[in-house]
Amino acid sequence: MxxxxxxxxxxxxxxxxxxxxxxxxxxxxxxxxxxxxxxxxxxxxxxxxxxxxNIAARSLRTRKTATIAFVSDIVATTRFAGGLIRGALDAARERDHVLLITETQGDAAFEQYAIEAILDRQVDGVIYAAMATRRLVVPPAILGGPVVLLNATSSTQLPCVLPDDRGAGATVAEALLAQGHRDRIALIGRNRQKERDPEISLAAEARLDGIRDTLAAAGVTLLTEVFCPEWRPEHGYAATRTLLSRPERPSAIICMNDRLAFGAYQALGESGLTIPDDLSVISFDDDPIASWLRPGLTTAALPHEQMGRRAVELLLDGEGQGPALVPMPLRRRRSITAPAG
Amino acid sequence: MxxxxxxxxxxxxxxxxxxxxxxxxxxxxxxxxxxxxxxxxxxxxxxxxxxxxNIAARSLRTRKTATIAFVSDIVATTRFAGGLIRGALDAARERDHVLLITETQGDAAFEQYAIEAILDRQVDGVIYAAMATRRLVVPPAILGGPVVLLNATSSTQLPCVLPDDRGAGATVAEALLAQGHRDRIALIGRNRQKERDPEISLAAEARLDGIRDTLAAAGVTLLTEVFCPEWRPEHGYAATRTLLSRPERPSAIICMNDRLAFGAYQALGESGLTIPDDLSVISFDDDPIASWLRPGLTTAALPHEQMGRRAVELLLDGEGQGPALVPMPLRRRRSITAPAG
DNA sequence: ATGCTCTGCTAAATCAGTTTAGCGACGAGG
DNA sequence: CCTCGTCGCTAAACTGATTTAGCAGAGCAT
Incomplete structure (x- = not known):
């Protein structure tokens, strides 16, 4: 070489x-x-x-390596992670930097390895990323240099980049209100653990707050809320069946994420109900499947690429770059319309 | 830091x-x-x-950086890529190495940047990865050191790691034969361009060959083959509708990948047909949706994690490591059964 | 006493850059 | 004529490791 x-x-x-x-x-x-x-x-x-x-020779003297470490719990190999990395990669390239990627897999020994590898290579800064938006504990060893948290916060006073889940909740609620939905809006995906434990998810509570506040401002309350043990398709399926078994059928369903929505589609399809004519569905994340569904799922997109970019900007250009709360744009597809009857 | x-x-x-x-x-x-x-x-x-x-100091003298470059066209940020990177990451860690990740996005300028960044940092070797299994041209600049192609081959004599698509074709065909399917097996996803142009896909032809040969060995030929312009859900949907409009209904459908199968599920659902009782469906890739579908989709899995591992092993431990053709295991779920009637 | 080998260790060169301190020539001012 | 400052440039130190070449002392044979 x-x-x-x-x-x-x-x-x-x-x-x-x-x-x-x-x-x-x-x-x-x-x-x-x-x-x-x-x-x-x-x-x-x-x-x-x-x-x-020769960068090694230069960095020996200057202690600059033009290299950023991207440490994640497990994000790097997840379907969602791509955008995070891609955004970071792009922003890094624009600034003539390069990304060193490691994964801790939530394992203490792996984290130790990652930290040592990073320190040994004298990286210029660390992006510490989480798969699910949550609060985490940053290993003190890396605090010697600049650190930005990506999709996470911590109790320490570190700059961080988060998706605006609360705003997304508002956006989703507004979209339904705009179509004329009022008192027959159901929600699936309530989950006490996610809402209460910030180490698991900051998204759940924020989304819920955004939805509730916006509906309340319009004088509307949710028709019903169905709890789910997890946010996977089978739970969305089960929750939707539960929902349909009740006397009053909703005019719209808000799903806490797209995987739940996918399950909802399956249940609705089996019940012979048509989306959006019989029932509107709206959701969060913009998982790739959202565009594959028939009809396409309207959903508030996690702005992963933007977030990855912002993290690098924050790390390299300093704090002045603007808000670390990245808006979640609504991807409008065909799954919502005005309520029937 | x-x-x-x-x-x-x-x-x-x-x-x-x-x-x-x-x-x-x-x-x-x-x-x-x-x-x-x-x-x-x-x-x-x-x-x-x-x-x-201090690794920089050491590598100045030894020209070893304990760092591997992972260069991909676009793979790193794709839903499929995760496994590739994770496998590589794991194998690299076991050997006390670290991964420098870059993406060319198929852009010549970006590729140039990636190569220079890599050369400047004196990496110990390069893994050159492609999103779709295909043939590609390796930039001569990186040939100065060890290179392994991942999910790709080239005309040069470089070691490479590929999924065993042909074997997967055989596996899929065998699975159907074992259930008793014979002369009513249809295939969707034929695509002249993919089959003919190795720069686009090596998978298409290999899968097809594996299927054909295995069926032929059992004295069976495909009932019909439907072409698709791309391998996305909407094309699978359209192809399946076409298939169902024909006089003789198949007992099983082989889809060239899971996204097509997803479209097939949609079309079958709309036609009121039940999987697998009315019709078996089998496919390739083991995309995350395969397990989300109802019933779960039986599919030959792309062994991404294994492939990523093998690439690092080949790069660091030399060629003796064994076959670079990684088997694609069949994930058995509920989408196939014995033909009705 | 001399030469030889072996043991246990070190000085100094080297890698490829950055950075500090300063040198020689020239022109201007006193 | 002497001093001073500026201009244009360079020698050498420095970064933190590895590696080459070799030194001092002990033991042994001659």
Missing amino acids: GRDRATLADVARRAGLSKTAASMVLNGREGTRLSAEAHQRVFAAAEELGYRP | GRDRATLADVARRAGLSKTAASMVLNGREGTRLSAEAHQRVFAAAEELGYRP
Whole structure:
């Protein structure tokens, strides 16, 4: 890998100058009194030799590696994680940085390995990411340098990037109100554990709050709320069957995430009900399946790519970059319409 | 990040020995004539100081960085990619290495950036991965060091890791034959472009071959084959409708991937047909939705995690590691049964 | 006493950069 | 004529490891 590369000494020699001169010119140092001609010669020599600095050598002196560590619990290998990484990758590239990725899998030994690997390589900063939006404990060892939390908060005073779940709740509620839904809106996916334990999820409570407040402002309350032990399709399926067994049928169902909505679609299909004519469905996340469903599922999208970007921006450009609460845009598809009758 | 770290000089001083001695002891060099007592002192000092070597400094001298570059076209941020990365991450950790991840997005400028970033950082090797199993052109610049192709081949003589799509085709066909399906097996997802152009997909033709050969060996031929412009749910939906509009209804449908199968489920559901009683469905990939469908979809799984592992093993441990064709195990769920009537 | 080998260890070079301190030439001012 | 400041540039130190070359002392044979 990369033998025979021209070194700074080669460039200097070819330009007929010292390493010092070459280094200063190539780094665009201000206040140096090197002649315009010297600049020319160095640039020409570097160009001709295809010179690229050796980052290891440079970082030995400067302690900068142009490398960011992306540490996640398990996010990197999850279907949702892609966007997070891609956004971070893009933003890093724009700033001439590169991403070192590690995964702790929630395992203390793996986390230890990840931290040591990172420290050994003197990364410029760490993005500490979680799969599910939640509160976590940051290992003190990495606090020696800049850290940004991605999709997570902690009790320490660290900058963090979160999706605006509360705003998404409001958005979803507004979308239904705008279609004329009022007192027959049901919700599936209530989950005491998720709502109460911030180490599991910050999303659940925030979404719920956004929904409730917005409906309340319009003088509306939820028709009913169905609890689910988890947020997977089978639970959405079961919850929807429960819902349909009750005397008053809702005009719309809000699902706490798309996997639940997927289960709801299955249950509604089996019951011979048509979406959205018999019943509107709306949800959160914008999982890839949302666009595969028939009809397409209207859902508030987790802005993973934006979040990944923002994390890098926060880390490298400092705090001035703006809000760390990233809005969740509504993806409008065909699953909601005005209530029948 | 990591200031105040003890250096080798610190360790040597505390042990009352030279840097040379400390270095040799810590690297477990054979043939050194340092006393057992000197060993003790060095280890003790390193322990007490929490010494960890600075990798940048070391690699300046040794040209080893304990870092592998994972370059992908777009795989890293795709729902499928997770396993590839996770497998690689795990195998890398076991060998005390770390992964530098970059994405080219199929863009030449990005690829250039990725290559330079990699070369600048003197990685020990490169895993060059593709999202879809295909043939690709490896940029000559990275051929200076070890390279392994992941989910891809090239015209150059590089080691590569591929899923055994042909074997999977055989597995799928066998599963249907074992249930008693014979002359009413349909296939959806034929696609001339994918089958013919190895730069787009190696999977399509291989799967098809595996299916055909296995059926032929049992004296069976496909009832019908429906073409699809792409392998997305809507195409599976359309293809299935086409299939159902024909006079002879199949007893089983083989879908070329799970997304097509998802579309097939939708179409079958609309037609009031029950899976698997009216019709068996079987497929390839083991996309997460396969387990979410009702009934669960039986499918030959892409062994992404295994593939990612194997790539690192091939890169670091050499070629002796065994076959680069990774078997695709059949995930048996409830979507196939014996044909009705 | 001399030469030889072996043991146990170290000084110094090296990797490829950045950075500090300062040198020689030249012109201006006193 | 001497001093001073500026200009344009360079030597050498430094970063933290590995590695080469070799030194001092002990033991042994001659």
